[in-house]
Amino acid sequence: MTSDAKLHIWDAYWDLRVDECPCDVHFCDWLEKTNIKNAAIFHFGTGGHHIVGIRTAENGSNNAVMGITASPQEYETFIQLASERPDIEKTYKTFFGDIYQLDARLLPEFEVVTLFHLCEFRTEKNDEYGALTDRQVTDMLTDKTRPGGYILFYTGSYAFDTAQGVIAAWEKEKAVEKVGLYESLLVYRKK
Template sequence: MSTMNYWAREWELQEDICPCDVHFNQWIADRGLRDKTIYHFGTGSHHVVGREQAINGSNNAVFAITASIEEYQAYIELVAENSRINKNYVVYFGDIYLTNAKLLPEFDVVTMFHLREFFHPNTSSEEYGGITDRGVLDVFTARTRSAGYILFYTGSLGFARATPIIAEWEQANPVERIGEFKTLRIYRKR
C-alpha cells in the first residue's frame, strides 16, 4: 500500500495571488444562485467559499475537498466554533485523483480551480490507483446535473497544462463554454 499524495502546506487567502475563491462567491451572487449543491476543489485554510455560502442566506450547500492536513484542521476548528456553518459546508480530506464516483451526489456547480496542480508521477499508477486530470473532469462532469456549471480558474498554477485537457474534454462531453467572470472560465452542461 502506498501513502496518499497530499499537500504538506496550507493556503491562506491571498486575493492578489489567488482570487478565484473570492471571484467564485461574487459570481454566485451575480447570478443569484440559490439552493444549489456545489463541489469545490481546494478549500484553502481560509474556507472562504464554504464559509460565505453557509452564512449568506442562499441555502447553497458546499461539499469540498482538501489534500492539506492543515486546511482540514482549519475546517474542523471553523465548524467546532460555529455549528451553523457545518450544516451547509462539509469538507473531506483526500486526494481528488482517488475520487470514487459512486460516493458522489449530483452537483449544480463544480469548481475545478486546481486541475493539474496536484498530479504526482505515481498518481495514475496501478499501485496508487488514481485517475488522470481528464479522468477527474469526466467523473465530475458525469456528476454535474444538466444545465449545471463547471468552472476553471485561469490564473491557476496548472492552467496552462490543463488547457489542452480542457479543450479535449470540451469536445468529448455535453458542455459548452458560456463565458468568463473575472479570473474564472465557465462552462455549462447541456
C-alpha cells in the first residue's frame, strides 16, 4: 500500500443503453413485478442515467435508493438531477466513491442490494490503497441485507464469468438461497 496512491475511478460516463446493458431497467421491472415497496435499496453503479433512482421515485413505491458511482461524470449528473428534481432526490441519494472502500459502519440495513458490476472494476490500482476484494464487498453487503431481503447480480456483465466464481463460493458460505432468474438478473434471497 503506497501513500501516494490515487483513488481508482471510472473516467467515463454510461448513459441508458438498454440494448447493451439492460440490468437497471430489468431491476426496475423486477421491483414493480414483485411489488417491493417502502424498501431500502443499495445500488452498485448508477450510470449517468440514474434510472433506478428516478423510476423508483416516480412509480409510487416509496423505495429509498442509495447508489454509488466511481465516475465523476455520473456523480455530476446526480448533482444536476438532485438540484433540478428535489422530488427525486428525496428518496434517491448517490455518492461518489470506490465501492471497494466501503465501511460497513457507515451503512444501514437494506431490503435489496444490487451487485450488477461485481468483478468489473477491481484491479491492482485498488490494491495500492488496501481496498476490499469483490468477495469482501459481497459479504459486507450481504451482512447489511435484512433476513428475507434480496441480493441481485447481472448475468450480462462482461465480468460475469469471474463473478460466478465469487457467487458460487459466497452461496456455499452465506445464509442465502437462489430464487432464480428474472430477465438478465440472478436473484438471491437472504435466509
